[in-house]
Amino acid sequence: MTTAHDTRIDACVAALRSALPAGTVITDPDVTASYTRDQSRLTDAEPPAAVLIPRNTAEVSTCLRLACEHGVPVIARGAGSGLSGAANASGNAVVLSLHRMNAVLEIDEINRVAVVQPGVITADLRAAVATAGLFYPPDPGSVAFCTIGGNVATNAGGMCCVRYGVTGDFVLGMEVVLADGRVLRTGRRTVKGVAGYDLTRLFVGSEGTLGIVTEVTLRLVPAPGPAHTLIATFSQLADAGRAVSGIVGAGVVPGMLEILDRTTVRAVDALAHMDFGADVAAVLLVQCDTGDVEQVTELSASAGAVDIADTDDATEGAMLLEARRLALPALERLGDWLLDDVCVPVSAVTDLIAAIENIAAQAGMTIGVFGHAGDGNLHPTVIFDDTDPSSRAAATAAFDAITAAALRLGGTITGEHGVGRLKRGWLQRELGPVGMDVHRAVKNTLDPQHLLCPEGMLSR
Amino acid sequence: MTTAHDTRIDACVAALRSALPAGTVITDPDVTASYTRDQSRLTDAEPPAAVLIPRNTAEVSTCLRLACEHGVPVIARGAGSGLSGAANASGNAVVLSLHRMNAVLEIDEINRVAVVQPGVITADLRAAVATAGLFYPPDPGSVAFCTIGGNVATNAGGMCCVRYGVTGDFVLGMEVVLADGRVLRTGRRTVKGVAGYDLTRLFVGSEGTLGIVTEVTLRLVPAPGPAHTLIATFSQLADAGRAVSGIVGAGVVPGMLEILDRTTVRAVDALAHMDFGADVAAVLLVQCDTGDVEQVTELSASAGAVDIADTDDATEGAMLLEARRLALPALERLGDWLLDDVCVPVSAVTDLIAAIENIAAQAGMTIGVFGHAGDGNLHPTVIFDDTDPSSRAAATAAFDAITAAALRLGGTITGEHGVGRLKRGWLQRELGPVGMDVHRAVKNTLDPQHLLCPEGMLSR
Numbered sequence: 008m009t010t011a012h013d014t015r016i017d018a019c020v021a022a023l024r025s026a027l028p029a030g031t032v033i034t035d036p037d038v039t040a041s042y043t044r045d046q047s048r049l050t051d052a053e054p055p056a057a058v059l060i061p062r063n064t065a066e067v068s069t070c071l072r073l074a075c076e077h078g079v080p081v082i083a084r085g086a087g088s089g090l091s092g093a094a095n096a097s098g099n100a101v102v103l104s105l106h107r108m109n110a111v112l113e114i115d116e117i118n119r120v121a122v123v124q125p126g127v128i129t130a131d132l133r134a135a136v137a138t139a140g141l142f143y144p145p146d147p148g149s150v151a152f153c154t155i156g157g158n159v160a161t162n163a164g165g166m167c168c169v170r171y172g173v174t175g176d177f178v179l180g181m182e183v184v185l186a187d188g189r190v191l192r193t194g195r196r197t198v199k200g201v202a203g204y205d206l207t208r209l210f211v212g213s214e215g216t217l218g219i220v221t222e223v224t225l226r227l228v229p230a231p232g233p234a235h236t237l238i239a240t241f242s243q244l245a246d247a248g249r250a251v252s253g254i255v256g257a258g259v260v261p262g263m264l265e266i267l268d269r270t271t272v273r274a275v276d277a278l279a280h281m282d283f284g285a286d287v288a289a290v291l292l293v294q295c296d297t298g299d300v301e302q303v304t305e306l307s308a309s310a311g312a313v314d315i316a317d318t319d320d321a322t323e324g325a326m327l328l329e330a331r332r333l334a335l336p337a338l339e340r341l342g343d344w345l346l347d348d349v350c351v352p353v354s355a356v357t358d359l360i361a362a363i364e365n366i367a368a369q370a371g372m373t374i375g376v377f378g379h380a381g382d383g384n385l386h387p388t389v390i391f392d393d394t395d396p397s398s399r400a401a402a403t404a405a406f407d408a409i410t411a412a413a414l415r416l417g418g419t420i421t422g423e424h425g426v427g428r429l430k431r432g433w434l435q436r437e438l439g440p441v442g443m444d445v446h447r448a449v450k451n452t453l454d455p456q457h458l459l460c461p462e463g464m465l466s467r
Numbered sequence: 468m469t470t471a472h473d474t475r476i477d478a479c480v481a482a483l484r485s486a487l488p489a490g491t492v493i494t495d496p497d498v499t500a501s502y503t504r505d506q507s508r509l510t511d512a513e514p515p516a517a518v519l520i521p522r523n524t525a526e527v528s529t530c531l532r533l534a535c536e537h538g539v540p541v542i543a544r545g546a547g548s549g550l551s552g553a554a555n556a557s558g559n560a561v562v563l564s565l566h567r568m569n570a571v572l573e574i575d576e577i578n579r580v581a582v583v584q585p586g587v588i589t590a591d592l593r594a595a596v597a598t599a600g601l602f603y604p605p606d607p608g609s610v611a612f613c614t615i616g617g618n619v620a621t622n623a624g625g626m627c628c629v630r631y632g633v634t635g636d637f638v639l640g641m642e643v644v645l646a647d648g649r650v651l652r653t654g655r656r657t658v659k660g661v662a663g664y665d666l667t668r669l670f671v672g673s674e675g676t677l678g679i680v681t682e683v684t685l686r687l688v689p690a691p692g693p694a695h696t697l698i699a700t701f702s703q704l705a706d707a708g709r710a711v712s713g714i715v716g717a718g719v720v721p722g723m724l725e726i727l728d729r730t731t732v733r734a735v736d737a738l739a740h741m742d743f744g745a746d747v748a749a750v751l752l753v754q755c756d757t758g759d760v761e762q763v764t765e766l767s768a769s770a771g772a773v774d775i776a777d778t779d780d781a782t783e784g785a786m787l788l789e790a791r792r793l794a795l796p797a798l799e800r801l802g803d804w805l806l807d808d809v810c811v812p813v814s815a816v817t818d819l820i821a822a823i824e825n826i827a828a829q830a831g832m833t834i835g836v837f838g839h840a841g842d843g844n845l846h847p848t849v850i851f852d853d854t855d856p857s858s859r860a861a862a863t864a865a866f867d868a869i870t871a872a873a874l875r876l877g878g879t880i881t882g883e884h885g886v887g888r889l890k891r892g893w894l895q896r897e898l899g900p901v902g903m904d905v906h907r908a909v910k911n912t913l914d915p916q917h918l919l920c921p922e923g924m925l926s927r
Contacts, residue, residue: 117716118812140718162661173659176636191901197810198842199633200879201622201672202886202897203906203924208668212661229718256577258600258689350657352578382658419660426662437662441651445913446663452912453905464663 016056016099019077023059023101026069033058042084042102043095048345048393049403050092050428051462055082055102062107064182064190064221070103071219072188080461083215085125085157088149090346091427093161093214093463100461103219105156111135112222119227120179120196125156125220132225141227144171147423148335156220162212164423166263166331169381171228173423175211182222183210186454196224209449214425215460217453234262235300236324237293237317239307240283244268244364246311247289248357251380253306254293255353261303263294264381265331268360270367271375271388274337275330283330287313289360291380292331294324334377335388341373343393345402349413350384350422362412363387370405384422426464434464476516476559479537483519483561486529493518502544502562503555508805508853509863510552510888511922515542515562522567524642524650524681530563531679532648540921543675545585545617548609550806551887553621553674553923560921563679565616571595572682579687580639580656585616585680592685601687604631607883608795619680622672624883626723626791629841631688633883635671642682643670646914656684669909674885675920677913694722695760696784697753697777699767700743704728704824706771707749708817711840713766714753715813721763723754724841725791728820730827731835731848734797735790743790747773749820751840752791754784794837795848801833803853805862809873810844810882822872823847830865844882886924894924 023032033039034057044052056079061067074081080100087094096102109126116139123132129150133143146165147153153163158174159181180194194200194207210217241247247266254264267275267290272283283290291312295303300317307315318324338344351359360376367374378385387409391402410420410433420426420433435443450457450465457467483492493499494517504512516539521527534541540560547554556562569586576599583592589610593603606625607613613623618634619641640654654660654667670677701707707726714724727735727750732743743750751772755763760777767775778784798804811819820836827834838845847869851862870880870893880886880893895903910917910925917927 115812115814117712117814119715120812162665164659168659172636175665176632185901185905189901189904191905192899193902195810195879196877197812197844197879197882199624199628199810199839199844199882201883202880202890203894203902204673204677204909205622205635205668205671206902206905206909208665209909211665213664217664229720252577255579260689350655350659352575352580352657354575354577379659384657384659417656419655419657420662422657422659423661430662434663439652441645441649442653442663442666444649445645445651445666448912449664449666449669449909452908 015077016079019073019079020057022073022077023070026073027066031060031066033060042104045087045089045092045094047090047092047427047429048343049399050095052095053098055096055100056098057101059101059103060107064184067184067219067221068188068190071184071186074101074458075187075456078456080458082460083160083219085154085160086152088153089157089161089425089427090348091425091429093425093427093460095428097462105154108221114139116141121225121227123155123223123225125154125223127155129153129155129158136227137230140230142230143177143225143227145174145177155223159211159220159223160213160215161425164384166265166379169264169379170260170262175208177226178207178211178223179226180207180224181210181220183218183220185218186456186459191218194224198226214427214463216450216463216465217459231262233319234294234324235297235317235319236327237300237303237315238327239291239312239315240287241289241311242286242313243311244288244357244360247291250291250307250310250312251356252354253310254303255381257302257306259295259299259302261293261295261381263292265292266356266378266380267330267334268376270373271334271338271377274341274375275333278337278340279329279333281330290330292328331377338375338388338390342390345389345391345406347387347389347406347409348421348424349410349418351413351416351418353381353383355416355418356380356383356385359385359412359416363409366405366408370401372401372405374405383418428462431464431466475537476539479533479539480517482533482537483530486533487526491520491526493520502564505547505549505552505554507550507552507887507889508803509859510555512555513558515556515560516558517561519561519563520567524644527563527644527679527681528648528650531644531646534561534918535647535916538916540918542920543620543679545614545620546612548613549617549621549885549887550808551885551889553885553887553920555888557922565614568681574599576601581685581687583615583683583685585614585683587615589613589615589618596687597690600690602690603637603685603687605634605637615683616680619671619683620673620675621885624844626725626839629724629839630720630722635668637686638667638671638683639686640667640684641670641680643678643680645678646919651678654684658686674887674923676910676923676925677919691722693779694754694784695757695777695779696787697760697763697775698787699751699772699775700747701749701771702746702773703771704748704817704820707751710751710767710770710772711816712814713770714763715841717762717766719755719759719762721753721755721841723752725752726816726838726840727790727794728836730833731794731798731837734801734835735793738797738800739789739793741790750790752788791837798835798848798850802850805849805851805866807847807849807866807869808881808884809870809878811873811876811878813841813843815876815878816840816843816845819845819872819876823869826865826868830861832861832865834865843878888922891924891926
């Protein structure tokens with residue numbers, strides 16, 4: 008496959024070099040190798056034939072127009088922090104990295120709108136709008152190094168979602184370069200607007216398969232007031248589940264409602280000596296408004312919480328949340344890890360964790376579960392040995408069993424990480440044949456040569 | 468055009484009659500005439516050749532499959548309360564009314580999800596979920612008689628949007644019958660989910676041009692606490708504008724933030740003798756949390772409010788809001804009316820009202836403005852004489868001037884009513900040539916014969 012495309016790529020790279028400023032088209036193998044994959048595990052990837060690093064929309068358009076003319080696949084890349092392999096490269100493709108387009112173009116305080124380029128680091132945007140007393144809620148785990156463009160491409164989530172929603176809920180409009188190089192503007196700057204189809208939402212979460220986003224207009228919200236942080240430990244998993252359903256069902260809208268299962272708690276204890284103890288089956292971490300603290304405490308206690316601690320001090324709150332932040336680092340110490348991302352109805356969160364405990368027990372594997380209990384979005388993390396083929400196979404089997412369990416419980420194969428190469432085989436199980444047909448029809452309409460992320464979620 | 472299609476229609480109606488239960492296919496001219504148009508003014512319409520009233524998804528599928536086979540256009544219709552002519556019929560088409568599919572199929576209290584058929588009246592759904600302590604926020608002006616299906620097709624808004632967002636923000640998934648009769652399921656029941664393209668949002672607001680929605684899965688929120696209601700009057704329009712920008716800019720998120728201009732206030736005074744007086748240039752109506760009352764009052768006063776009254780009593784609050792509810796009825800008494808719907812950045816609300824005052828003065832016409840100041844979505848209402856062709860022409864010219872002013876101020880041609888027949892000529896001015904091309908490509912992919920609402924927003 009790679010060989011068959013070599014001529015096209017050589018001609019394409021030559022055309023790109025002559026059309027673009029020096030330093031835009033990179034073929035140094037040491038550099039291209041570093042653009043081979045995102046942070047997913049067990050996904051295929053090859054170094055790309057070239058890396059393109061445009062500085063503006065016109066250059067992105069030139070890249071796509073020439074790639075289209077030469078029939079060369081293009082893989083869009085933000086920070087490479089994705090977890091589904093959507094940004095993984097192939098040898099017959101070029102990677103287009105947006106990291107040079109990293110300007111915050113405008114912050115409109117009165118209308119609460121920010122206009123940004125895709126390469127802006129999410130944490131940088133959050134800091135920039137905070138100086139204006141505003142808040143950009145989406146906070147994926149990679150917030151410190153992921154980009155807005157990648158967040159938009161995957162419709163990224165995070166811990167704030169339980170109150171504020173996901174990335175797509177904050178995208179008012181965008182500029183997108185289509186597969187043939189045409190520049191499309193979608194959406195608007197106003198809060199409301201129904202002129203035409205919601206193309207903005209069609210591109211959000213499309214994982215680079217329909218076009219490349221070159222500018223995003225984002226809705227901001229007022230900075231939230233001070234939060235209260237609670238930690239509750241449970242000796243029975245089902246008790247934690249009752250607390251989650253109780254809090255959500257009571258109409259409390261927490262700013263954060265996270266869960267750690269037994270395996271994760273033990274790993275965190277081993278790493279940071281937090282003294283949770285061996286009897287803890289689950290930990291809940293909650294941020295909420297001061298007015299809701301009493302109710303959250305009562306609901307946790309009546310569900311059977313063993314210990315509950317809370318604070319309205321920001322520094323102490325951050326310390327309580329340390330257990331959540333250390334979840335993945337703690338599990339990483341146990342071996343190689345395969346991080347899953349499924350979402351189920353909130354009422355099924357502990358059913359899913361129980362199912363995963365069964366899967367782990369039957370396979371004789373370690374699987375830690377943590378995640379966003381308040382919206383049913385969990386991250387089961389399978390520990391395995393990447394050097395042992397049978398361990399890799401067992402990890403994949405466990406991963407598949409978890410995804411199947413999520414679907415069985417009325418959930419989805421991915422809550423926020425995306426499909427990419429990792430779960431493209433699962434997509435039709437969730438969407439069904441008509442859904443797949445419509446997906447392919449939309450893809451074929453916007454990218455008839457199938458050049459944008461061709462090995463991604465809608466690979467042929 | 469109508470004549471050329473007659474044979475196709477006769478054959479199609481015969482095929483529909485033989486495939487569907489008695490009472491589903493109606494050709495009685497007295498009945499079909501009542502399905503000619505929605506509540507828009509100055510839009511074309513003809514009685515349809517037949518009205519189809521299916522009872523379930525399978526029957527909707529049969530309708531579309533047979534219409535597709537015979538090449539007959541199909542116009543979907545909810546309650547006919549639309550204001551853009553999207554549900555207006557043509558003589559060569561059949562109207563498919565969803566009003567018999569009006570069941571609330573499920574209310575899941577813990578996961579805060581409702582599953583409904585499209586014909587459910589929006590107010591009925593709101594009442595049904597209220598008994599479970601839950602809230603379905605979207606509240607278009609027609610809430611008492613419009614349907615969820617119509618709300619989804621137009622992405623309807625209302626007064627709650629300033630805090631909660633629009634209909635699309637509450638649609639988790641749907642069942643849609645495609646132009647050829649295939650049944651597509653989109654989205655999911657979970658709060659988060661990124662498996663594949665966001666087809667749900669593609670169909671929301673597509674005004675019956677891409678498919679017919681036969682089931683909707685809706686997100687619900689906890690019932691809100693008691694609200695405080697304020698009314699503030701201003702002797703200068705610009706003062707009201709400063710109050711709006713001040714309230715929004717201060718980070719207050721009101722449950723409602725409505726404005727009435729001088730013309731509307733006078734009309735309301737004439738109808739209901741509310742004694743606003745001749746000096747009032749604008750009225751703001753605000754609902755907010757009790758904790759925000761003091762700040763809203765101060766911001767209104769410092770912006771120059773002449774009078775401010777507030778109450779935490781629900782009955783008194785409803786009385787204060789009476790002026791808003793009477794806005795359109797009061798303007799209707801002045802003559803025939805052409806209701807516009809544009810949206811601008813919040814900071815431009817009073818610039819738009821001032822521009823409209825100029826348009827009215829120059830044309831010697833009466834134009835009342837009221838609407839959702841908190842999200843910049845206004846409803847300028849042009850008063851004219853429908854029996855006088857020159858008055859009709861002047862009304863159309865004023866309407867066009869208003870829409871152009873909204874675009875000039877960074878806004879959109881429609882905030883919540885939709886494009887339909889009324890504004891299809893404006894769509895390309897907002898979307899541009901690439902935007903129109905992509906819209907047509909998506910339309911052609913899903914409806915290659917152009918049979919669904921062919922005279923709607925994307926008429927050929």
